[in-house]
Amino acid sequence: MPKKEKKTGLIFFPAFDWAISTNHPEREERLLYTQDQVFEEGLLDFPNILEYKPGIATYADINRCHICVPNPQNLTTNSHLISAGGAITAAQKVLTGEVDNAFALVRPPGHHSMLVAHGARGFCNINIEAVMIEYIRHQFGVKRIAVVDTDCHHGDGTQDIYWNDPDVLCISMHQDGRTLYPGTGFVDDFGGPNALGATINIPLPPRTSDEGFLFALDHVILPILDEFKPEIIINSAGQDNHYSDPITNMSFSAQGYALLNEKLAPDIAVLEGGYSIEKALPYVNVGIILAMAGLDYSQVQEPDYDAQRIRQSPEITRLIENEVKNVMTLWKKKKNLKKQIAGAAKYIRREKNIYYDTDDITEKQIETVRVCDDCGGLVMIESVADTGKKIYAVILPNTCCPECRENGENIFNRINGSQYNHVYFQDRQRDIFVAK
Amino acid sequence: MILGIDVGGTHTDAVLVQNFQLIKKAKVLTDQTNIMASLLEAAEKLISDENINDIKRIVLSTTISTNAIVQNKTNRVAMVLLSGPGLSPTTLNLGKDTYFARGYVNHRGIPVKNVNSRQIADISQEISENAIQQIGIVGKFSSRNPQQELDTAELLQDSSRNISLGHTLSGQLNFPRRIATTYLNAAIYDIYRGFVQDVQKFVARIGLHIPVYILKADGGTILIDPSLDCPVQTIHSGPAAGIMGVLATACIREDAVALDIGGTTTDISVFADGVPLLEPTGVSISGRKTLIRGLYTKSIGVGGDSVVKVEKGDIVIGPQREGPAAALDGPFATPTDAMIVEGIVTFGDSQKAQNAIALIAKKLHMSVQDAARAIVEKTAAMIADNVRQILLEINNKPVYTIHELLEGKIIRPRMLYVVGGPAAIAPFIAQNLGYPYSIPDHSEVSNALGVAVARTTAEVTILADTEKRELIFSEEGCVQSVPRSFSTADAIEIGKKALHKKAVRMGARPQDIIMEVTESQEFNMIRDFCTTGKNIRVKVQIKPGLISSGAER
Numbered sequence: 001m002p003k004k005e006k007k008t009g010l011i012f013f014p015a016f017d018w019a020i021s022t023n024h025p026e027r028e029e030r031l032l033y034t035q036d037q038v039f040e041e042g043l044l045d046f047p048n049i050l051e052y053k054p055g056i057a058t059y060a061d062i063n064r065c066h067i068c069v070p071n072p073q074n075l076t077t078n079s080h081l082i083s084a085g086g087a088i089t090a091a092q093k094v095l096t097g098e099v100d101n102a103f104a105l106v107r108p109p110g111h112h113s114m115l116v117a118h119g120a121r122g123f124c125n126i127n128i129e130a131v132m133i134e135y136i137r138h139q140f141g142v143k144r145i146a147v148v149d150t151d152c153h154h155g156d157g158t159q160d161i162y163w164n165d166p167d168v169l170c171i172s173m174h175q176d177g178r179t180l181y182p183g184t185g186f187v188d189d190f191g192g193p194n195a196l197g198a199t200i201n202i203p204l205p206p207r208t209s210d211e212g213f214l215f216a217l218d219h220v221i222l223p224i225l226d227e228f229k230p231e232i233i234i235n236s237a238g239q240d241n242h243y244s245d246p247i248t249n250m251s252f253s254a255q256g257y258a259l260l261n262e263k264l265a266p267d268i269a270v271l272e273g274g275y276s277i278e279k280a281l282p283y284v285n286v287g288i289i290l291a292m293a294g295l296d297y298s299q300v301q302e303p304d305y306d307a308q309r310i311r312q313s314p315e316i317t318r319l320i321e322n323e324v325k326n327v328m329t330l331w332k333k334k335k336n337l338k339k340q341i342a343g344a345a346k347y348i349r350r351e352k353n354i355y356y357d358t359d360d361i362t363e364k365q366i367e368t369v370r371v372c373d374d375c376g377g378l379v380m381i382e383s384v385a386d387t388g389k390k391i392y393a394v395i396l397p398n399t400c401c402p403e404c405r406e407n408g409e410n411i412f413n414r415i416n417g418s419q420y421n422h423v424y425f426q427d428r429q430r431d432i433f434v435a436k
Numbered sequence: 437m438i439l440g441i442d443v444g445g446t447h448t449d450a451v452l453v454q455n456f457q458l459i460k461k462a463k464v465l466t467d468q469t470n471i472m473a474s475l476l477e478a479a480e481k482l483i484s485d486e487n488i489n490d491i492k493r494i495v496l497s498t499t500i501s502t503n504a505i506v507q508n509k510t511n512r513v514a515m516v517l518l519s520g521p522g523l524s525p526t527t528l529n530l531g532k533d534t535y536f537a538r539g540y541v542n543h544r545g546i547p548v549k550n551v552n553s554r555q556i557a558d559i560s561q562e563i564s565e566n567a568i569q570q571i572g573i574v575g576k577f578s579s580r581n582p583q584q585e586l587d588t589a590e591l592l593q594d595s596s597r598n599i600s601l602g603h604t605l606s607g608q609l610n611f612p613r614r615i616a617t618t619y620l621n622a623a624i625y626d627i628y629r630g631f632v633q634d635v636q637k638f639v640a641r642i643g644l645h646i647p648v649y650i651l652k653a654d655g656g657t658i659l660i661d662p663s664l665d666c667p668v669q670t671i672h673s674g675p676a677a678g679i680m681g682v683l684a685t686a687c688i689r690e691d692a693v694a695l696d697i698g699g700t701t702t703d704i705s706v707f708a709d710g711v712p713l714l715e716p717t718g719v720s721i722s723g724r725k726t727l728i729r730g731l732y733t734k735s736i737g738v739g740g741d742s743v744v745k746v747e748k749g750d751i752v753i754g755p756q757r758e759g760p761a762a763a764l765d766g767p768f769a770t771p772t773d774a775m776i777v778e779g780i781v782t783f784g785d786s787q788k789a790q791n792a793i794a795l796i797a798k799k800l801h802m803s804v805q806d807a808a809r810a811i812v813e814k815t816a817a818m819i820a821d822n823v824r825q826i827l828l829e830i831n832n833k834p835v836y837t838i839h840e841l842l843e844g845k846i847i848r849p850r851m852l853y854v855v856g857g858p859a860a861i862a863p864f865i866a867q868n869l870g871y872p873y874s875i876p877d878h879s880e881v882s883n884a885l886g887v888a889v890a891r892t893t894a895e896v897t898i899l900a901d902t903e904k905r906e907l908i909f910s911e912e913g914c915v916q917s918v919p920r921s922f923s924t925a926d927a928i929e930i931g932k933k934a935l936h937k938k939a940v941r942m943g944a945r946p947q948d949i950i951m952e953v954t955e956s957q958e959f960n961m962i963r964d965f966c967t968t969g970k971n972i973r974v975k976v977q978i979k980p981g982l983i984s985s986g987a988e989r
Contacts, residue, residue, distance in 0.1 A: 016957060017837040023967065029959040032971065035836070036543040040577055041523045042612035045717075045725050053834045053841070078838050246964065282543055286522065296524040303521075303548040 003262075005048050008293040009093040009102030011086040012038070013054045018079040018108075020358065025247065025275040026108055026123045034105070037282030038289070049293050050099060054086030054106060061088065062126055063433040064134035065161055067116045067381070067393045067424045071435065072126070075117055080125045083108055087132035087270050094232075094267050095140045101267050101292050103237075104128075105285060109272040111149060111236050112182065114160035116393065118385040119359030122153065122182060129236050129270050130161045133168065136232065137398060138431055143167055146230035148221055148264060149174070150213075150257075151238020151272040152248040154185030158236060159199050164192035164369050165376045165397060169200070169228045173216055175241070175250055176203040181357070187326050190334070192350075192369050193342045194377040197334035200224060202327055205319045206249035209312040210256030212320045213241065217260055219324045224331060235266035239274025239284045243310045244302070247275055251310040254280070258287030258297040266292075279304065342371045362386045374401035378408040393424040400429045437490040440888025441478060442677050442881075443471060443498040449884040450478035452487065455985060456684070456889060459487075461881045471500070472634040472641075479642060491644065496660075497651035497677035497887045500631045501624050501670045505722050510623035514568040515615065516559060516592070518575035518584050520549065528612050529724070531619070533568060535559045537588065544901060545581030545908065556591040563592070570622035574602035576611045580899065582913035598625055605666060606718065606727035607897025607910030607975070613718055617726040621668035628667035632660055649892070649943055653719055653730030655680045655712060655980035656893020659943035672719050672730050679705045679712050679731045680886030682853050684982060685876035690850045693823055695865070697856035699741035700757040702819055704826055705733045708847050712980050716833065729895060731980065732830075736822045740772040740858030744811055746799040751814045762792030769796050772858055774811035777804060780860045816864035823852075823869060855879040891984075892944035895954075895977040896935040900927050903961050903969025909934055924958045924972050931976040939978055947984045951976055 014031035021027075038044070044051050061084065062072040069075075086106035093099045110129060112122030119125075129147060136142050147162075149155030149172040162168040177183045191199035202216050225233065239245075241252035261269065269288065274281055283302045290297035330337075342348060347368050354363040363385040370378040376397030384390045394412045396405055412425045417436055425434040437459065441450045448466045452459040462481035466474045483491070504510055514533045519525060520540025537559060539551035563571065571592055578585045582603040589599050600622040602614040639648055649657035653672035663670060682694040682705070689710040696703040706713045712731050719730035737755025745752045745768075753771060761772035763784030769792035775781045776789040790804060797807035831846050852873040854862040859875050866873035878885060897910040900922055907918045907930070918926075932951050939949050955975035961968050 012834060012836070013841075014836050015838055016959075017839055022960060023962055023965055027960070027962065029961060029971070032959055033543050036577075036609055037522075039609040040543065040611050042610045042725075043523070045610070045612060046527075051834050053832050056841075078842060082838060082841060278544070290523070296527060299521050299524045301521040303542055 003294045003296070005294040006100040006292065007048045007050065008289065009090060009099035010044070010049055010051045010289060011054050011089050011102065011104045011106060012051060013082060013086050013106040015079050015082065015107055020108070020123060030107060030275070030277050031105070031281065033278050033282045034285045037286050041286055043286065043289055046293065046295065049289065052089055052093060054082050055089045057081045057084035057088055057131055060433070061131050061135055063426070064138060064428065064431065065115070065130040066113070066126060067391070067426060068126070069116065069118045069383070069385070069389050069391050070422055075119070075125055079108055082106070084110070084126060084128040084131040087128045088135050090268050090270065091132050091136050095136060095142070103269045103289060103292055105271050107271065109238070111151060111155040111158050111238070111272050112153070113157040114354065115395070116363070116365060116381055116383045116391070118363050118383075118387060118389060119356045119361045121354070121356040121358055123273070123358055124157060127157045127161060129158055129234060132268070132270070133234070134428065142231050144228070144230045145169070145232045145234065146171065146225055146228060147234045147236055148266070149236035149238070149272070150241070150260065151236060152240040152245065152250055153181055153238065153273060154201065155236055156182050156184050159185070159189070163199060164195050164379055166195040166198050167376070167398060169198050169224070169230060171200040171202070171221055171224065173202040173204060173213065173221070175248055176205055179206050180248060187323065187330065190330060190337070192377070193338060193348050193371050194369065194375070196337045196341070197331060200327060200331070202323065204250070204323070205316050207251050207312055208316055208320065209251035209310050210253055210259070212312050212316060213252055213256055213260060215320055216324055217263060220327050222263065223328070232268070233264065233266045235261065235264060235269040236272050237269040237288065238272035239281055240276070242274065242276050242280035242284060244276040244279040245274065251312060253305060253310065254283035254287040254300050254302055257284045258291040258300060261288050261291040346371055370404055370407060372401060372404055375399050375404055378404040380411065389421050390419070391422045391424065392420045393426065396427045396429055398428045400427070437487065437492060438888045439479065439482065439491050439494045440884045441475060441494070441496045442674070442883040442887050443474065443496060443500065444674060444883070445499050445503060448474045448478045449881045450482055451881050451884040451888055452482050452491070453885060453888040458878055458881070458885060461878070461884070463881065471631060472638050475635065475638045476641065479638070483642060488642070488644070491646060493647045493649060494639065494644070495649040495651065495657055495887045495890065496635065497673040497883065498631060498670065499674045501628055501667055502672060502674060502721065504624045504627045505620060505671065509627060511570045511626050512568050513570045513572055513619055513622040514563045514566070515572045515574065515619055516588060517615065518551065518588065519611070520576050522576065523611070528615065530615070533566065535562070539584045540575065541577045541581045541584060543577055543580065544904070545577060547581065547584065551584050551587050553591055556588055560592050569597055570600070570625055571597055572600045572602070572618035572622045574611070574615050574618050577609070578603040578614070579607050579609060579897070579910040580908065586913065598622070600625075601913070603913050604911060605668060606729070607895070608717065608727050610717060610727055613725050613727045616724040617668055617718070617728055620671070620721070620724065620726065621666060624667050628670065629664060632664060635660060647943055651677055651680070651887050651890060652893065653728050654714060654893050655731045655890055656978070657890050657943065658892060662942055668726070668728055671721055671728060674883070675703060675733045676731050677883040677887045678703065679733065680890045680980070681882030682855060682876060682886070683712060684886045684889050685878055685882045686853045686874060688851070688853065691847050692851045692853060693849045694853040695819065695855070697854065697858045697861065698739045699760070699857065700737070700739045701735045702738050703733050703735050704823055705731065706826065706830060706847060708845065713830065714980070734822070734826055736819070738815060738818050741766065741770045744769040744771065744774070744796055746796055749800070751796070751800070751811055753811070753815055753818060761789065763789035769793050769811075771811055771815040771861070774808040774815070775858065775860060777808035778812055780812070812861060812864055816861055816868050820865050820868035855882055889982045891948045891978070891981055892939055892942050893978045893980050894935060894939045894942055894944070895975065896931050896938060898927050898931045898934070898974045900972040901969065902972070920969070922970070922972070924956055924974065927972045927974040928953055928956060928976065931974045935976045935978065944978070949978060952979055
């Protein structure tokens with residue numbers, strides 16, 4: 001049966017002149033074969049597939065979601081601004097109705113960049129989805145947004161940025177953190193005290209194949225999305241779950257990726273990781289583009305595809321079924337969790353040690369959130385990195401109650417700046433950013 | 437001296453050119469059933485016993501190929517496709533004589549599945565039963581490795597058949613377009629060969645033994661004999677002649693826009709530093725997107741004879757044409773009539789123009805003079821808006837490197853060149869666009885003039901893969917081995933040599949071979965954190981332009 005065609009925007013920016021370093025997986029060659037395959041299949045000639053040039057994100061766009069130390073100028077290069085700009089362009093095209101959905105096939109990626117950023121981690125300098133999400137909220141007044149991170153690595157950066165935000169649902173499905181970088185993303189990581197259930201993690205065992213991913217999609221992701229009712233769904237579309245990926249251990253295929261995108265029907269997809277540049281990316285990307293555009297992807301197949309060889313074992317199936325049950329049990333009782341976790345406390349503290357593998361930086365962070373029934377809650381962060389930088393940040397949530405606002409403004413005004421290199425004030429509601 | 441001839445659908449124009457100066461010109465009606473007669477008629481007006489020995493070459497443009505396609509006067513073609521997995525063939529616009537065969541290569545040109553000779557034998561049998569003589573063979577990624585197309589051709593070869601191979605027609609990637617290009621090449625083979633024979637008879641009849649060239653879609657010339665291998669390159673030879681005509685008559689050196697305003701449509705073309713822009717992937721014809729290198733031109737439905745109407749109190753112009761201007765006894769008011777009333781042009785019956793505009797003026801509650809001015813300005817504004825839109829699209833064309841995104845060339849026109857009957861409207865369009873205009877001389881035969889002085893163009897695509905230790909010339913389909921240390925500079929050098937050879941074969945004189953590297957990319961190939969080789973991609977071209985002076989000698 002013919003599917004319903006959709007108008008799909010494609011922001012293709014392979015940055016053929018940029019690499020982290022010569023031999024790094026995040027290098028010039030990464031999207032070369034994807035470009036070849038997309039061109040050879042003639043995808044850009046379809047009347048319902050429209051290609052756009054990426055815009056360039058501004059530092060103000062970055063300051064809406066990050067506390068960059070010392071500032072975004074020092075943390076980014078043109079490549080990062082273009083990659084985030086590409087994601088923003090995708091959002092613009094969708095939200096102005098020019099297209100039905102859009103795919104930002106850009107690099108470098110961003111989903112490991114956290115709220116406070118002292119440098120690059122997991123190949124990411126700034127979180128391009130978060131920059132895009134804050135742009136969407138700021139420009140288009142969209143309130144409820146869901147991010148489904150289908151990269152093989154836990155989307156820890158996006159999770160961190162929205163940990164205390166009840167309006168941004170972050171679902172990450174990834175290879176179990178006990179077996180892969182960044183080693184986080186377990187079922188009980190469920191969001192901050194005012195945003196419980198707005199963070200969902202589905203760790204999957206190594207060698208999970210199409211069947212397992214689609215089971216998690218059908219039994220966790222789609223039901224939770226149904227309940228959350230986001231206005232916009234974003235696929236943080238990593239492609240490193242592929243059976244041929246050199247740095248992960250999963251068994252997902254191009255057909256699986258295409259089907260996942262057809263079922264998930266994201267409004268915007270943004271490329272994240274995926275480093276099997278020759279054997280996976282060309283086919284996965286063609287599959288995703290066709291699926292998003294509502295075109296027939298049934299013939300897309302990797303040359304070495306062998307369903308038998310990559311099929312998951314019954315034991316893996318049982319593990320996944322069990323994990324899915326755990327997530328849904330937690331989800332169903334999310335309303336009662338707050339009392340258990342916060343009790344009578346007015347503030348809740350979280351201490352984090354963060355390692356920036358790409359830049360070799362270690363950071364110690366204390367995050368304090370005000371327990372609040374009226375908004376996501378005022379957040380204060382003290383952070384020290386072994387670069388010698390010590391900072392303090394006050395963050396007001398996107399919908400901020402008067403009390404959290406008053407508290408936050410007072411704290412920022414009274415803080416003794418002499419013990420910090422920088423003190424930051426980020427007001428996501430009024431789009432104000434101050435550094436002193 | 438050069439004899440330039442533009443065989444159009446209606447007229448055949450001919451010029452004699454020496455040192456870029458027009459010596460003589462002639463215009464005759466084209467007899468579609470007897471092209472040779474039209475060629476002779478035009479030539480006889482120019483050639484005399486005194487000058488015949490000074491003519492050193494003949495260059496032609498023709499609408500024959502284009503018309504054959506538009507009017508469906510084409511051969512039946514059997515298409516044999518080695519498509520492999522990927523995009524479903526149901527999404528492609530394929531004819532009934534399409535045969536899918538086993539075999540495909542991947543994006544690096546590595547064979548994944550081989551051609552099956554028994555299956556090809558069966559296909560061959562069917563093609564014979566259907567008595568199809570033209571065959572097109574196209575493989576996915578055949579520009580990365582042509583071997584399977586060549587193998588298939590060998591299996592299907594037979595003296596009664598003529599085979600077109602996808603990889604020979606373009607080095608670019610795009611399987612659906614390669615199919616369309618190959619199909620068209622086969623489909624117009626017979627009609628084009630007929631034209632070539634007519635031309636050869638004509639040259640023999642006037643008793644000349646000089647090189648004969650034909651204009652390609654990219655505004656470059658090719659000797660008529662080698663053009664028989666790639667008739668499809670001669671489609672859109674007409675619009676290409678128009679653009680080369682502006683180039684020849686206007687001496688463009690800057691960023692510029694050229695308009696060819698006709699009765700029904702206006703063709704817009706763009707020049708960057710005096711070089712006409714090419715279509716990014718290839719030209720489209722009759723709804724088919726191809727890989728044929730062609731000059732960029734966009735046709736919009738506004739012309740001198742467009743119908744002028746009033747709808748909801750607003751002036752509406754075009755896109756239909758219902759006949760000539762009212763001044764020439766046409767049924768409706770047209771922009772041309774408004775220009776007559778305004779006094780910008782004088783021809784036909786000005787009273788009839790006045791009457792037609794008066795009807796419009798009444799509906800607009802305006803004076804006739806005001807209505808005429810409003811129509812002229814609206815026509816100019818519509819054309820100007822389209823020009824702006826086109827420039828916006830061109831300047832926003834996606835690019836794939838940070839360097840190009842931040843520092844890529846932006847086209848900022850400094851001059852508007854206008855040709856065609858209603859060219860007198862130029863000042864109004866120029867005022868709207870905010871840059872000056874120019875109306876080149878001899879615009880009534882500028883196509884033939886452009887044809888006469890166009891240079892030979894060619895392109896070579898080279899792909900080196902030092903991991904495979906192989907280099908492929910995409911269009912030539914030949915492969916040679918390269919050392920591990922092979923570099924981009926080596927590829928450019930080899931590419932230039934190959935391009936030089938190719939251009940000479942196509943008829944270029946050495947002094948007109950001005951080469952330019954249009955693409956040069958080098959990627960380190962890294963597998964398991966070790967460099968295993970380099971992927972080098974180079975394109976070298978001779979860009980469209982005019983021959984160097986003294987070409988007639």
